[in-house]
Amino acid sequence: xxQKKNIFLTILLSLFAIxxxxxxxxxxxxxxxxxxxxxxxxxxxxxxxxxxAKFWKDPxxxxxxxxxxxxxxxxxxxxxxxIINSMAGYALSKLxxxxxxxxFFIIVATMTIPxxxxxxxxxxxxxxxxxxNTMLSLTVPYxxxxxxxxxxxxxxxxxxxxxxxxxxxxxxxxxxxxxxxxLPLSKPGIISMVILNFTSTWNAYLVPSTMVTQxxxxxxxxxxxxxxxxxxxxxxxxxxxxxxxxxxxxxxxAIFQKQYIEGVATSGLKG
Amino acid sequence: xxxxxSNVKRRLFRNDSDIPTAVLFIxxxxxxxxxxxxxxxxxxxxxSFQNANFIALDQAKFVGLENYINILKDKAxxxxxxxxxxxxxxxxxxxxxxxxxxxxxxxxNILGKGFFRxxxxxxxITSPIAAATVFMVLFRKDQPLxxxxxxxxxxxxxxxxxVDLAMAFVxxxxxWGQVGFFMIIYLAGIQDIPKxxxxxxxxxxxxxxxxxxxxxxxxxxxxxxFVVTVATIYSFQIYDQVxxxxxxxxxxxxxxxxxxxxTYFMQYGxxxxxxxxxxxxxxxxxxxxxxxxxIQKLLLGKEx
Numbered sequence: 001x002x003q004k005k006n007i008f009l010t011i012l013l014s015l016f017a018i019x020x021x022x023x024x025x026x027x028x029x030x031x032x033x034x035x036x037x038x039x040x041x042x043x044x045x046x047x048x049x050x051x052x053a054k055f056w057k058d059p060x061x062x063x064x065x066x067x068x069x070x071x072x073x074x075x076x077x078x079x080x081x082x083i084i085n086s087m088a089g090y091a092l093s094k095l096x097x098x099x100x101x102x103x104f105f106i107i108v109a110t111m112t113i114p115x116x117x118x119x120x121x122x123x124x125x126x127x128x129x130x131x132x133n134t135m136l137s138l139t140v141p142y143x144x145x146x147x148x149x150x151x152x153x154x155x156x157x158x159x160x161x162x163x164x165x166x167x168x169x170x171x172x173x174x175x176x177x178x179x180x181x182x183l184p185l186s187k188p189g190i191i192s193m194v195i196l197n198f199t200s201t202w203n204a205y206l207v208p209s210t211m212v213t214q215x216x217x218x219x220x221x222x223x224x225x226x227x228x229x230x231x232x233x234x235x236x237x238x239x240x241x242x243x244x245x246x247x248x249x250x251x252x253x254a255i256f257q258k259q260y261i262e263g264v265a266t267s268g269l270k271g
Numbered sequence: 272x273x274x275x276x277s278n279v280k281r282r283l284f285r286n287d288s289d290i291p292t293a294v295l296f297i298x299x300x301x302x303x304x305x306x307x308x309x310x311x312x313x314x315x316x317x318x319s320f321q322n323a324n325f326i327a328l329d330q331a332k333f334v335g336l337e338n339y340i341n342i343l344k345d346k347a348x349x350x351x352x353x354x355x356x357x358x359x360x361x362x363x364x365x366x367x368x369x370x371x372x373x374x375x376x377x378x379x380n381i382l383g384k385g386f387f388r389x390x391x392x393x394x395x396i397t398s399p400i401a402a403a404t405v406f407m408v409l410f411r412k413d414q415p416l417x418x419x420x421x422x423x424x425x426x427x428x429x430x431x432x433x434v435d436l437a438m439a440f441v442x443x444x445x446x447w448g449q450v451g452f453f454m455i456i457y458l459a460g461i462q463d464i465p466k467x468x469x470x471x472x473x474x475x476x477x478x479x480x481x482x483x484x485x486x487x488x489x490x491x492x493x494x495x496x497f498v499v500t501v502a503t504i505y506s507f508q509i510y511d512q513v514x515x516x517x518x519x520x521x522x523x524x525x526x527x528x529x530x531x532x533x534t535y536f537m538q539y540g541x542x543x544x545x546x547x548x549x550x551x552x553x554x555x556x557x558x559x560x561x562x563x564x565x566i567q568k569l570l571l572g573k574e575x
Contacts, residue, residue, distance in 0.1 A: 010381045016373075017390045023405045023447070024393060026415070039415060088300035097293035103301070110308060112564050114508060116533060117557045120540040120549050121311035121318070124325065141307035144300050174292040203398035205511045210541055221400045225515055228404045235408055242401045249396050257389060260396075264452065265459035 024246075031240040038235050051240035060230075063241075065216065066223040073138045073208070073219055074201045080143025081197050082190060088144070089152025090178055094164060110146040116206075123210060137211040138219070142201070148193045151267050155189030156182065192263030195256050199249050220245050319551035325544030338551035348552070350527060351535040354438065358531065359506045362442050362449075366502045367495065370450050374457035375487075388458070395451030399444070403515030406444050407431055431516040437528050441512045449505060453498050460494035461487070493571065500567040504560055508533060532556045 018025075030038060032047035056063055091097070092104060122141055123132075131137040159182065167177045183190075205221045212218060218226070224245060231238035253260055319338055323331035342348050377387050394402065409416035410430040421427050430440040464487065472482050510533045517523055522538050523530030530538075536556060540549020 006379070006381050009376065009379055010383070013376050013381065013387055017387050020447075020450075021390050021393055023402070023409060023416075024397065026409065027405045084299045084303065087296040091293045091296035095289040095293040095296070097290050097297075100293075103297060106304065110304065112561065113312070114504070114557055114560045116508065116536070117315050117553050118308060118311035120536075120546055120553060121314035122307065123541060124314075124328070124546060125311070127325075141303070144303050146304075149300060174289065175295065178292075178296070199396050203396075203400075205398070205400050205514065209514065210537075221398055224404060225400050228407070228515075232408065232411065238404060238408065242404050246397050246401050249398070250393065253392070253396050254389075261388075261392070261455055264455045 027239045027242045027246075030236050031243045033236050035234060035236055051236040052244065054234075054237045055241040055244065058227075058237075061223065061227055062216065063223065066218050066220045069135070069217065070202065070219040070221075072135060074198060076135070076139045077142050077201045078194055078197050080139070081145060081148055082194060084144045085148040085193065086152050086183065086186065086190060087178070088149045089154075090156050090182060092149070092153045093156035094161070094182075095174075107146045107149055111150065119207070119210065126211060131211075133212050133214045133217045138208055142207070145197070147267050148197065151193060151263070152186070152189055154266065155186055159185055188259060191256055192259045192266075195252060195260045196263045196267065198252060199260075202249055315550045315553055315557075318547050319554045321547045323545075323547035323550075325546050328546065331547065334547070338548050339555070341548070342551055342555065347527065347530065348535055351523070351530040351532055354523075354529065355507050355509075355531045357438065358442055358445070358509060359503050362446050362506045363499060363502045365446050366449050366453055367498050369446070370453035370498065371457050371491075371495070373450065374454045374461055375483075377454070378458060378461050388454075391454050392451040394448050397448065399448055399511035400515055402448055403444055403512055406440070406447075407516065410440055432525050434526050434528050437516065437525050440516065441509065441529050444512045445506070445509055449502065453502060456498055456501075457491070457494060460491050464490045496567070496571060500563060503563055507531075507556070507560060507563075510534065510537070532559070 031051050032049070033040075033042055034046075034048060034050070037046070088103075092100060092107075118141075126132050126137040129136075131140075163181060163185070164177050167181045168174075172180060203221060204219075205225065208219045209222045209225070212222060215223075215226075224241060228238055228241075231241070318331070320333055320335060321331040322334045322337070373391055377384050377391070381387075406416070408414060410420075411417060412427055412429045417425075417427055417430060420430075425436070426433075428436065430436040468486050468490070469482055472486060477485065509531055513523060513529045513531060513534055516529065517525075517534075521527070522534035522542070532552070533556070536549050536552035539545045539552060543549075
């Protein structure tokens, strides 16, 4: 009886799940079709990678350049976040210093304020500095995130203090303890942070579309949004674009699914 | 701990202050926060009381509450506010219910539950712009989803350029993208419920439905509360989906039917470069979010 009910539930859940990701499956499927085959069922041997080449090499837009810009933006942002957030999180968790509670308050307060409030002044500052349309406006203000400092602080708190003391007795300096002992131990926490940070930076639209208006400097999401309308009659090509742009996030998610979900659950629940 | 050992430690680390290391570790974070959060945050408030325009920022004058009064008198702002509230009223219950149901289903002892969990998270990690592109293709006149929706009595039309359906399109797109996130939150909450509660209930002869209403649902109350408030805040913050369908001209196309609090301040503050007016709009938006957060904290505090 219980067995039967489970099979029934599995089928029901499968149907609903398929319906739920049908738009993504449609994008994937259509990206392999010839233009004349769109919205038709086409056997596997007639599939083609042509649309991908067409999207990547489109003569009107420099899409490889947008891809490169996105990789640089995401890379710099993640590097900054890993270093800055872990150091701050470690200090808050394991070091004694005056003003600790004020800094903790700052982090929690900043987390509750919507980030849109800083957008106009940051835009004005970027313009004054001449940073608009450069990588600096896309990365510098986002090299840290309060939510991740908070996450790293929680993570370091779960590592016993005895480890620090033992390492100190072995002659490591306080900075050495962090880089040689604590950072390697906090790999799961850092992976969670990197995945969350990667996804949100790669997918970001509001900030990049505000700071960068020159076509050559676009990141992928801004680029995609600016060209998609022209592509609607070549559905297969734009779907190939969607797949290409989404693939890095999905691959990373597939590899680090556990850490990603844990990261969302902890940062979400406590944030 | 052995007493002798701790004496050794005390001797070893006497006058051994954490402060230099702490300064080194906190400084990069604090400096960035100060320059790129705190100062802009203050500037938004200050500018909101000025008639600042981007072209002549130096000549900005203090105008008191003028910007705020003009905003609250602006029909376009009230429309945008109403649209944002509409999104919240429709999207939040749907998101909450769907993510709870899916979490409960995925948590059952079924074949391939890890696979299902992944499937439901995929829309959440897909960028809203990429998702919008796919949905825009599908919801054009004569395309699969536009045709499918005629089964429910909708017109076969291009949804996102139709004044009556554009908002529905934005909400569908948004809900589809968010359910996975809240499902994860619910799943974490469900897995925290002690198994003993169900065992005891089974011994007492309570059936599954009874157990759901007298154990699962009440225990999940704080989680539901979190989901509702966070979903409300996220709904107020919708931007990418709207930007995707109004590529040309003013944000909030067609005919201003999808303007929101965010598109309103983006339109004035960034596109029209009315820094003062735009800032006042952001401050109003921020206050709304903070009130929601405050109510959440207040009610959660009462709960505990």
